[in-house]
Amino acid sequence: MFNFLNSAVLLAAVAAIIPLLIHLFSKRRVKIIEFSSLRHLKQMQKRQVRRLKIRQLLLLLLRMLIILTAVLAFARPATKGGYIGSHAGVSAAILLDKSASMNRQVKDGQLFDLAIKKSEDILQSFGEADNVILIPFGRTPDYPAGQRLFSRDVAEEILKKTSVGYDRENLAEAINDAVNFLHHAKSLNKEIYLVTDRQKINLDRPVDSVPNNFSMYLAELPVETDGNCGLVGIDMGGQLIEVGSPFNIRAEIKNYDNFDKSELLASLFVDGVRVSQSEYRINSGANATLLFTYTVPGPGHHTGRIELSDDGYSPDNKFFFSFYIPAMFNVLIIDGDGSGELIRMALVPEDALARYWMVKSMGVDMATTVRWSDYDAVVLAGVDTLDAAMFQQISRFVDAGGGVFFVPGAQTDVASFNRSIGLKVDLKFASPIPRSFNRAGYFTLERFDFTHPIFQPFGRDGADSGPTLKYYALPDITSGDNNRTLARFSNGKAALVEAPSGLGRYIVMAAPLFPAYTDLASHSFFVPMVIRTMEYLAGDPSQSGRSFTVGSSVQRTLSGRTLADNQVIMFTPDERSYVLTGVEQSGQVLFDCQPIDRPGIYQLKANDRVLDIFAVNVSADESDLAAVDADRLESILGLENLKVLPYDKPAGPVITESRYGRELWKVVLWAVVVLLAVEMLLARDKNIEIDES
Helix, strand or coil: CCEECCHHHHHHHHHHHHHHHHHHHCCCCCCCCCCCCCHHHHHHHHHHHHHHHHHHHHHHHHHHHHHHHHHHHHCCEECCCCCCCHHHCEEEEEEEECCHHHHCEECCEEHHHHHHHHHHHHHCCCCCCCEEEEEEECCCECCCCCCCCECHHHHHHHHHHCCCCCCCCCHHHHHHHHHHHHCCCCCCEEEEEEECCCEHHHCCCCCCCCCCCEEEEEECCCCCCCCCEEEEEEECCCCCCCCCCEEEEEEEEEECCCCCEEEEEEEEEECCEEEEEEEEEECCCCEEEEEEEEECCCCEEEEEEEEECCCCCCHHHEEEEEEEECCCEEEEEEECCCCHHHHHHHHCCCHHHCCCEEEEEEEHHHHHHCCHHHCCEEEEECCCCCCHHHHHHHHHHHHCCCEEEEECCCCCCHHHHHHHHHHHHCEEECCCCCCCCCCCCCEEEECCCCCCCCCHHHHCCCCCCCCCCEECCCCCEEECCCCEEEEEECCCCEEEEEEEECCEEEEEECCCCCCCCECHHHCCCHHHHHHHHHHHHHHCHHHCCCEEECCCCEEEEEEHHHHCCCCEEEECCCCCEEEECEEEECCEEEEEECCCCCCEEEEEEECCEEEEEEEEECCHHHHCCCECCHHHHHHHHCCCCEEEECCCCCCHHHHHHHHHCCECHHHHHHHHHHHHHHHHHHCCCCCCCCCCC
């Protein structure tokens, strides 16, 4: 069926009767004059008149047909469509990829800017009566003007305000959303336009289903896939970062190109200052690791980044990180048998030396009266039993990010431990604490894990064993696969075990500290070991260097004592600010930090005081710029009849041809030319007028 794209012109078809009217009103009667008998002449005249009338009738029809055909040409006929003049029946969704990979530079400029121009080109194919929705998307679709169809003018305004993001791409979800949305549209013609870089690594699942009556278009973009070398991540090794002590940062770099690169520079920035620089080379498609070393001059919150030389894709040339060195550690010691005093003395031998440690000791009977969230770490020394109330407090404290150092005593009820902490972290005493033993023989503490932050400094000189530490009586503890044994006795049994739980951890010592059991407390190794253990539990080195990715869910926990009634405000890397509402949980306040929409350093502040900082980076998936062609995209997503809009040509003709069929105005216009030529041939001879009455 024919469809006319400019149906209003069809009204001009009435002009086809003009030649007929001219013909009818231009007849003239010829005066008859009698003459002598010319019988043969009259017969010839009748034959000539018949020929002239046929010619005039043909000319009349040709002229009417020429006008009618010219009108049809201007009405832009097409070979298929719904109804004549059905251009109003179009509802469309334009899916604009604003993921991080659209930040790349190509020969013609920034890829996202080119995508904007292509989207503007597509919008020109819509009329005033058409409905369209523009959906920018990254990890999830975005609806800047709400989930509604609007006019082309509104879409153009939204397009002007849309900027590229830093999240990863999820094209399948965006298509699914568009399909579900257009299902409710009343228009007969439903169209979805994909304006994307077709990044292969993010095409991880097909779309749910696209109805057969939907038209799918892919806007072609100049997706150049070379020219990128990016940071994959950093590793700070769970080190205890201390003031005045050097620590290491390992940066992993990947070359995504098919050729080797050399004489490239990588720089380390700490607190906004470049503190180190390194030159590197990297093979095609390979990874390289760079090692930086830095010494922090003071406590507090610190930020940093590794930065690479510029290339075609800038978002992965920087990798941000943060870490925190407490100015003061708050430690609570719950002392059940006096061994807690040995730990207190190791931390603060004299009150005048309490520079970094604020230590509070109390008996077991007072433990349930304190607010555990006021402390960074808790020591349970020689506690006889763990009742339900105390275990509940311990459990909440550790799960919220606290650290507990458990040291058994001679009277410790191991069954109580096994039912509480042991059950939760898959760690239990297989035998009771020995109470009667002789000191004729002993075991030694050995086989330290020098890769662990607590013992790293003791293994720096290449030592493969620690000092000779004697134990005269040993219990037997067993540990699950998720736990880490930090040291063993000479008989192979675990001596010190780390057990993670929630956001925090337990460190459990297998044997008591009393001199009757061991000479550990009298050895010079004891004080640095206790300090390192408590720094590890209180400082949370696992968070050092940790970063989140753009678009991820970030939750941060702050101590209730640091907040009081102050309002917490989150500041983004580009200095936007958002007021956060926290949820209190056992003395801790949990904050859901949103939006996380760009890489950099985020800060939580109250009264201009920094409470917390964390780093956000782009997803490493976005660094792999490899793209698929239209056929492969169609196959991966499970689409059918995906039509391509060429990058270097206007989108209008392709859309029009697909929407309404192939336009025939050129063919019709040639028909007008042919008809005019025929009319000129027929009208060429000048003949005397013959009476037509």
